[in-house]
Amino acid sequence: MNTFSRAAASPAGHGTPAMAFGRHVIRMMAANTGGTFGMFEAFVAPGEGPPLHVHEREDEFFRVLKGHFGFWCAGDYLELTAGGCIALPRGIPHRFENIGSEEGALMVVVTPGGFESFFPMIELCKPETPEQVAAVAGEFGLTIVAGEGRQAA
Template structure:
């Protein structure tokens, strides 16, 4: 990986579209930032979002580009509309949902970078069972929590 000594730029309409667990656009790769960060956009239909999960390796920053989202982090819940931002720490169970009636968009920054590669790998491997998905997720330090734990968030 090259060192981060030059600007990493993602012009409008730049990025790699990925169809895995919904639509994502990979905007910036860790390889272009010396591993410092990765950035993607998540396009989220109404009522959708990931299950409760934990990242062991990276913190996440979200900015609502359009729509309304609910974010759960540990025991906290907050709703954010366009322009709202939230940072979620690694090692803490969290999830989000599009709570609006229209498709929403999130800018997601992970630090350090690397997790942005999860979605292209899922698209490539096409895991079908929860065990197969968990196996790919484990390689990224990602754990989806059991159903009984999801009831609290």
């Protein structure tokens, strides 16, 4: 992988779309930042968000661009609206949900980078069963917390 020695930019309206678990736009790839981080935007319908899960490889930083979101991490719960930020550590079960009445948007930064490629990979592979999704997720160090569904952490 290249070192991160030059500016990496993503002009407004640019990025690579990925339609997997909702709409995502990949704005910065690990390959463009020497692996230091990746960044994507997630557009989340009301009542939607991932199940409780754990990232083994990366920390996540979220900035709410639009909407109203609930975030669960370990025993904590926090609600954020546009402009709010939260950082979630690797290895700790967490989830988020759009608790508003309109589509919301998040900017997500993962460090180190690499996880931003998960959504294009899901779109490419089109897994049909939970086991197939888990297999792809495992390649990215992501574990869905079995049996927890959408419960709070």
